[in-house]
Amino acid sequence: MKVVADTSPLCYLVLIDLIDLLPNLYDKIIIPRAVFNELSAPQAPALVTHC
Numbered sequence: 001m002k003v004v005a006d007t008s009p010l011c012y013l014v015l016i017d018l019i020d021l022l023p024n025l026y027d028k029i030i031i032p033r034a035v036f037n038e039l040s041a042p043q044a045p046a047l048v049t050h051c
Contacts, residue, residue: 002028007038014048 003026010031013019022029040049 001026002030004030004032005035007035010035010039011045011048015045 003022005022010019013021038044042049
């Protein structure tokens with residue numbers, strides 16, 4: 001199964017140290033360019049921008 005990831009769930013999974021959960025649940029994880037840009041923006045939490 002594949003999933004298209006949104007910014008908020010990805011951000012919170014990183015913050016609670018459960019980002020590794022996604023590959024255990026899905027075969028393919030699609031992160032749209034806009035989501036990638038939001039996660040790497042200067043306003044994003046430092047922990048998120050450094051993962």
